[in-house]
Amino acid sequence: MPKMTPEEFNALLAEEMPWATEAGMRASEIARGRAVLRQPFGQSMLRPGGTISGPAMMALADATMYAAVLSGIGKVKLAVTTSFNINFLRKPYPGELVAEGRILKLGKRLAVLEVTIHSEGHAEAVAHATGTYSIPPS
Amino acid sequence: MPKMTPEEFNALLAEEMPWATEAGMRASEIARGRAVLRQPFGQSMLRPGGTISGPAMMALADATMYAAVLSGIGKVKLAVTTSFNINFLRKPYPGELVAEGRILKLGKRLAVLEVTIHSEGHAEAVAHATGTYSIPPS
Amino acid sequence: MPKMTPEEFNALLAEEMPWATEAGMRASEIARGRAVLRQPFGQSMLRPGGTISGPAMMALADATMYAAVLSGIGKVKLAVTTSFNINFLRKPYPGELVAEGRILKLGKRLAVLEVTIHSEGHAEAVAHATGTYSIPPS
Amino acid sequence: MPKMTPEEFNALLAEEMPWATEAGMRASEIARGRAVLRQPFGQSMLRPGGTISGPAMMALADATMYAAVLSGIGKVKLAVTTSFNINFLRKPYPGELVAEGRILKLGKRLAVLEVTIHSEGHAEAVAHATGTYSIPPS
Numbered sequence: 001m002p003k004m005t006p007e008e009f010n011a012l013l014a015e016e017m018p019w020a021t022e023a024g025m026r027a028s029e030i031a032r033g034r035a036v037l038r039q040p041f042g043q044s045m046l047r048p049g050g051t052i053s054g055p056a057m058m059a060l061a062d063a064t065m066y067a068a069v070l071s072g073i074g075k076v077k078l079a080v081t082t083s084f085n086i087n088f089l090r091k092p093y094p095g096e097l098v099a100e101g102r103i104l105k106l107g108k109r110l111a112v113l114e115v116t117i118h119s120e121g122h123a124e125a126v127a128h129a130t131g132t133y134s135i136p137p138s
Numbered sequence: 139m140p141k142m143t144p145e146e147f148n149a150l151l152a153e154e155m156p157w158a159t160e161a162g163m164r165a166s167e168i169a170r171g172r173a174v175l176r177q178p179f180g181q182s183m184l185r186p187g188g189t190i191s192g193p194a195m196m197a198l199a200d201a202t203m204y205a206a207v208l209s210g211i212g213k214v215k216l217a218v219t220t221s222f223n224i225n226f227l228r229k230p231y232p233g234e235l236v237a238e239g240r241i242l243k244l245g246k247r248l249a250v251l252e253v254t255i256h257s258e259g260h261a262e263a264v265a266h267a268t269g270t271y272s273i274p275p276s
Numbered sequence: 277m278p279k280m281t282p283e284e285f286n287a288l289l290a291e292e293m294p295w296a297t298e299a300g301m302r303a304s305e306i307a308r309g310r311a312v313l314r315q316p317f318g319q320s321m322l323r324p325g326g327t328i329s330g331p332a333m334m335a336l337a338d339a340t341m342y343a344a345v346l347s348g349i350g351k352v353k354l355a356v357t358t359s360f361n362i363n364f365l366r367k368p369y370p371g372e373l374v375a376e377g378r379i380l381k382l383g384k385r386l387a388v389l390e391v392t393i394h395s396e397g398h399a400e401a402v403a404h405a406t407g408t409y410s411i412p413p414s
Numbered sequence: 415m416p417k418m419t420p421e422e423f424n425a426l427l428a429e430e431m432p433w434a435t436e437a438g439m440r441a442s443e444i445a446r447g448r449a450v451l452r453q454p455f456g457q458s459m460l461r462p463g464g465t466i467s468g469p470a471m472m473a474l475a476d477a478t479m480y481a482a483v484l485s486g487i488g489k490v491k492l493a494v495t496t497s498f499n500i501n502f503l504r505k506p507y508p509g510e511l512v513a514e515g516r517i518l519k520l521g522k523r524l525a526v527l528e529v530t531i532h533s534e535g536h537a538e539a540v541a542h543a544t545g546t547y548s549i550p551p552s
Contacts, residue, residue, distance in 0.1 A: 016191075017191060017193075020193075051218070053154075053155060054200050054218070054219040054222065055155075055158075055193065055196060055197035055200050055201075058193060058196045058197070058200070058222065059193035059196070059197075062192050062193050062196070063193075080189070080192070080226065081192040081226055082225065082226055082524065082546070083223070083224065083225045083226070083497055083546060084192065084196065084222075084223070084224050084226075085221070085222070085223040085224075085361045085406065085499060086221065086222050086223075087220065087221045087380065087381075087388045087406060087408065088218065088219055088220055088221070088222075089380055089381040089388055090381065104363065104365055104401060104404050105363075105365040105366065105401075109523060109548075110496065110548070112363045112365055112404070114404065125380060125381075128380050128388070128390065128406065130361070130363055130404065130406060132363065132496070132497060132546075134523075134524070220386065220408070221359055221408060223361060223499045223544065225518065225519075225526045225544055225546065227518055227519040227526055228519065242501065242503055242539060242542050243501075243503040243504060243539075247385060247410075248358065248410070250501045250503055250542070252542065263518060263519075266518050266526070266528065266544065268499065268501055268542065268544060270358070270359060270408070270501065272385075272386070292467075293467060293469075296469075327494065329430075329431060330476050330494070330495040330498065331431075331434075331469065331472060331473035331476050331477075334469060334472045334473070334476070334498065335469035335472070335473075338468050338469050338472070339469075356465070356468075356502065357468040357502055358501065358502055359499070359500065359501045359502070360468065360472065360498075360499070360500050360502075361497070361498070361499040361500075362497065362498050362499075363496065363497045364494065364495055364496055364497070364498075
């Protein structure tokens with residue numbers, strides 16, 4: 001069983017990153033070690049060429065990692081990103097983004113995560129990210 | 139001489155990433171191959187523990203890289219981030235963030251950049267990022 | 277069909293990185309966009325604590341990315357790594373390492389790759405790497 | 415005062431990574447939080463096009479980070495790389511490589527490091543790396 005439900009994560013997100021909730025970001029699925037987040041399309045996310053901005057995808061990937069970490073350790077608010085790496089692969093379609101995250105390693109002090117983002121209805125990944133979270137001593 | 143002034147970059151930022159301009163992000167200095175951007179403190183950037191959110195620092199670092207690239211190649215709107223890596227080093231102070239970026243390499247097809255972020259009035263870095271930009275054929 | 281067989285890749289490896297071939301590194305499978313490389317265990321790869329050294333895993337991951345790129349573009353000797361990122365997840369067992377690589381994106385100028393390394397006979401990943409290769413104009 | 419001298423580090427390197435010592439890798443300077451390592455040129459490090467191989471530069475960067483970490487914490491053998499990121503910037507000259515490393519952050523559990531590599535006698539960087547080391551509880 002995951003230690004956090006999508007509803008619990010979305011409530012936490014609204015509290016911690018209200019700007020993300022306002023932009024429509026939300027978790028749609030959380031399993032133990034895995035999370036799916038969605039970001040609806042908004043004009044404010046565009047940059048020239050009609051591409052969704054890099055920072056919008058970084059924010060989505062980071063939040064997806066956070067949800068995946070919390071699925072494994074529960075509501076530990078002080079878990080923080082220590083490193084984050086992303087490769088942008090293709091121009092996203094102007095539609096909803098779907099981010100699938102999973103835990104690669106869950107240690108006592110450090111979690112390592114992977115996220116793949118694609119455009120709803122399209123199979124190919126538009127971005128791939130990895131990152132590490134530091135877990136505070138309990 | 140840089141191929142873009144802070145005023146020109148700020149006008150471009152307002153056009154391309156209005157949310158960043160609305161949050162107060164702006165270039166204060168641009169030299170050939172170097173750029174300094176600032177992000178004033180806003181309550182909306184906080185996350186638990188009073189820390190400025192990771193995504194806010196990622197967005198600042200990415201925009202700083204963009205300014206540094208454009209200082210070398212001029213207003214090439216379709217230059218896009220292809221990879222981005224950031225290490226979070228220390229908890230920022232609740233004040234303005236200052237990001238200093240520089241070009242590590244400017245090739246015909248690819249630029250590599252480095253950004254260091256610190257809190258205004260404090261010497262130690264709070265985050266360090268590197269990234270690559272793809273430059274479209276002219 | 278892959279544009280290179282394991283035999284062809286191993287011949288290229290012996291020519292380009294004789295030290296890797298001498299240490300037993302070899303491709304065992306190559307499909308279009310995918311490659312599996314193996315690195316037998318050798319005492320010289322150890323570091324304190326009995327762990328296989330980080331650089332030995334980096335070399336294996338980088339060679340696996342090279343094989344995966346060449347599976348898609350054929351024998352293009354001047355394809356070069358432009359960036360490389362690795363997370364070390366768990367202490368490897370003192371046995372053969374198996375690296376599975378795949379292309380995340382194959383563009384005209386840039387390929388992005390992912391590699392997962394595990395110890396033979398053990399399911400959990402010991403390292404996860406991503407990287408980019410620059411492809412010379414043909 | 416650094417907590418390790420170049421002589422002490424070179425003795426440790428010979429013990430832990432004899433292949434590196436045999437290839438001529440050595441520390442030439444260590445200050446608190448900083449280290450300079452050198453890698454003489456050897457034909458075995460070449461790859462097509464006369465370029466020094468990526469893995470040879472990765473190994474040099476990783477060892478330089480290790481020396482910089484130990485300059486701050488002393489001979490802690492079980493400090494291990496947890497993540498490593500490198501950007502290759504320019505083709506090195508066929509001569510000695512010089513790697514300069516420094517600590518970006520030294521925490522109780524995690525150190526973050528930066529390394530710049532250049533060819534002896536040439537100012538421009540050929541590679542830039544960042545990485546994190548996990549520090550065991552003392």
